[in-house]
Amino acid sequence: MAGGKETPRQKMIGMMYLVLTALLALNVSKAILDAFVAIEENIQISNLNEYGRGEEKRSDLKEVAEDKTAPDVQKKAKKLLEVVDKIDKMTAEQIKMIDDMKSEILTTCGEDIAKTGEGAIIVTPYNAKEPLRPARMNLMHVEGKDKYDEPMLVMGIAEDLKNPSGNGKKLWDSYNKYRTDLTELIAASSSTPEKKYSFKDPKINKYKDFKDLKSQLEKSLKTAAPDDQEAMIKIYQSLTKQERVKMEENEEGEVHWIGKTFDHSPSVAALASLSSLQKEILTARADAVALVRGRVGGGEYSFNKIMALAYGPEVANQNEEVEVQVLMAAFDSDKQPIVTVNGGALRETKEGKGFVTVKGAGAEINLTGTITILNKSGIPKTLPWEKTIQIMKPQGNVSLPELNVLYKGYPNVISAVASGYPEAKVNGQGVTLSKKGENYIGMVSGASKTASISISGFNKQTKKTVSLGTFTFKVKNLPPPNIYFGAVADGGKASKAETRIFAKYGDEIPLTANFTVVSWEMQVAGLSRPSKGSGNNLTAEAIGQLKQAKPGAMISFMTQVKGPDGILRKKSGNFTI
Numbered sequence: 001m002a003g004g005k006e007t008p009r010q011k012m013i014g015m016m017y018l019v020l021t022a023l024l025a026l027n028v029s030k031a032i033l034d035a036f037v038a039i040e041e042n043i044q045i046s047n048l049n050e051y052g053r054g055e056e057k058r059s060d061l062k063e064v065a066e067d068k069t070a071p072d073v074q075k076k077a078k079k080l081l082e083v084v085d086k087i088d089k090m091t092a093e094q095i096k097m098i099d100d101m102k103s104e105i106l107t108t109c110g111e112d113i114a115k116t117g118e119g120a121i122i123v124t125p126y127n128a129k130e131p132l133r134p135a136r137m138n139l140m141h142v143e144g145k146d147k148y149d150e151p152m153l154v155m156g157i158a159e160d161l162k163n164p165s166g167n168g169k170k171l172w173d174s175y176n177k178y179r180t181d182l183t184e185l186i187a188a189s190s191s192t193p194e195k196k197y198s199f200k201d202p203k204i205n206k207y208k209d210f211k212d213l214k215s216q217l218e219k220s221l222k223t224a225a226p227d228d229q230e231a232m233i234k235i236y237q238s239l240t241k242q243e244r245v246k247m248e249e250n251e252e253g254e255v256h257w258i259g260k261t262f263d264h265s266p267s268v269a270a271l272a273s274l275s276s277l278q279k280e281i282l283t284a285r286a287d288a289v290a291l292v293r294g295r296v297g298g299g300e301y302s303f304n305k306i307m308a309l310a311y312g313p314e315v316a317n318q319n320e321e322v323e324v325q326v327l328m329a330a331f332d333s334d335k336q337p338i339v340t341v342n343g344g345a346l347r348e349t350k351e352g353k354g355f356v357t358v359k360g361a362g363a364e365i366n367l368t369g370t371i372t373i374l375n376k377s378g379i380p381k382t383l384p385w386e387k388t389i390q391i392m393k394p395q396g397n398v399s400l401p402e403l404n405v406l407y408k409g410y411p412n413v414i415s416a417v418a419s420g421y422p423e424a425k426v427n428g429q430g431v432t433l434s435k436k437g438e439n440y441i442g443m444v445s446g447a448s449k450t451a452s453i454s455i456s457g458f459n460k461q462t463k464k465t466v467s468l469g470t471f472t473f474k475v476k477n478l479p480p481p482n483i484y485f486g487a488v489a490d491g492g493k494a495s496k497a498e499t500r501i502f503a504k505y506g507d508e509i510p511l512t513a514n515f516t517v518v519s520w521e522m523q524v525a526g527l528s529r530p531s532k533g534s535g536n537n538l539t540a541e542a543i544g545q546l547k548q549a550k551p552g553a554m555i556s557f558m559t560q561v562k563g564p565d566g567i568l569r570k571k572s573g574n575f576t577i
Helices: 008-065 071-108 149-154 166-188 210-218 226-238 257-262 267-293 540-548
Strands: 122-124 244-246 254-256 305-311 325-331 338-342 345-350 353-357 364-374 380-390 405-407 412-414 423-429 432-436 439-443 450-459 464-476 482-485 501-504 516-524 531-534 554-562 568-576
Touching: 008 071, 008 267, 071 149, 071 166, 071 267, 149 267, 166 226, 166 257, 166 267, 210 226, 226 267, 226 380, 244 257, 254 257, 257 267, 338 345, 338 353, 353 364, 423 432, 482 554, 482 568, 501 516, 501 554, 516 540, 531 540
Parallel strands: 405 464
Antiparallel strands: 244 254, 305 325, 338 364, 345 353, 364 380, 412 439, 423 450, 432 439, 450 464, 482 501, 516 531, 516 554, 554 568
16 A cells, blocks of 8 residues: 555555544444443443332331331331341442542543533532432543543553452452341341341352352351342342453453453443442342341232132041141232242143142152242242142952951961052951061961951041951861862873872962872772872872773872861862773
8 A cells, every 4th residue: 555666646545545444443433432331321220220129128118117006016127227227338338439439530531520510421429418329420421431541540450450459459359348248237137036047258259150159159058047048149149250250262361350341441331330330239239128128027029819729638538537728829910930840740830820740650749849939129039849649549349248258377368458548557356467568468377267357547648547447257267179180180081191199279269279298099990909109299009000090990089188277188089091
């Protein structure tokens, strides 16, 4: 553009391009600066809103403190109003300090902050009679909007971004002290003569994210009142900043938060940052006053609908006493609760309730979760909930009274069901019962001809046991078994090759008793002498006699068998070869 070979006309055109580029850059810079002015204006409006919100809560509490119709409540409100006064005092100190820093930046930049009327930068100066209201400014009238050396000098980072001095260090230390003093004060103010509460600020200024910050903070909140903890987390988080932050992406190392915020920051941007800090302080103050106000009856939560609710057991049995709890529930139809659930699925949330679905399985279902509602200040209140559901198996029963029998010496399998109750308890008279899996084993001995079993239902919720009846059973000896020659039952046609005798029940008797063949005597038709033996196996002599038997010949066994009851029984069996 300025080369020696260019003609005068080319040089003139190049110069015009350079001037045009500079003018465009100036317009862009002006647009950015004007944007900071607009941002700062919006922040000032938000500051007034937060100031008003806190004043509203304070006014509510003051009204209660002046109401003589409820002396106990009035006394409590007066005490809490003293806490609010302390909160306001420490908040006012922060607002005044930051306003002073704003004025110092403007003065250092050569601005006339004493000017009044049209064109004045400070529209409404700081007023000690309203110490919580920041000074109202119009930054559009700042002439040196783009000056950045002066704000850096005032904030003590002109020499070192990593270690601010002067106002920067003062601001950082004071801001963190405000967080400490505010949270420790509201925690201690929940104390009663019966219970003392406290909070020791862990001074957190390094964390990965808000989840990590909350995790670190919760360890120190254990000594605070449970009802305060959600609000304290919100307040603490809103006043917490990373002390060390990364520099630009192409640079290495970390700088102090003050250095990062005010480094080469134009004057209007620096003023906007300070106004933003005032907003955070006023928001924390409003939340803290709302928390204190909520300790005196009414007003903290909004409700526009009420409904009657009745809670009780889902199943009731005849003659069982049950309890139903009836209450009136109020909720805000515009602010539905937030419900979480473990063990089921949240179907929907409406009418102030969360509807949870779950499929019955096992003996019982344990559901847990949380429900959260927001108060008028937007502070969440979260409480845990749990519900246990007993699972009853659908069951019908058909009985045969004539076959109510318990066999002596036999492990009778007994199934006990207390319909309508999650657990059945049984007791026997004349029968000894023992639990085996889902059933019981009943053993009968002695000469009695009857035995009885009583069943009761146990309710885990009420811890009550209800008698459901006593059932009488006949006591009998086990029926005798059939004799089997190999796999062939008594009366059947057997093979000469069979060599073993068995005693057992056929399909007509649904018992699983095991019998042992103690001794046997075999007679083969046509042979004069029988053969004898013990156990299941035939002797060599008996096997030889079988071979001599003619086709169609009758073979008879006379056996002695013993069952699980220990009784020795004689039992015969006849087979055709």
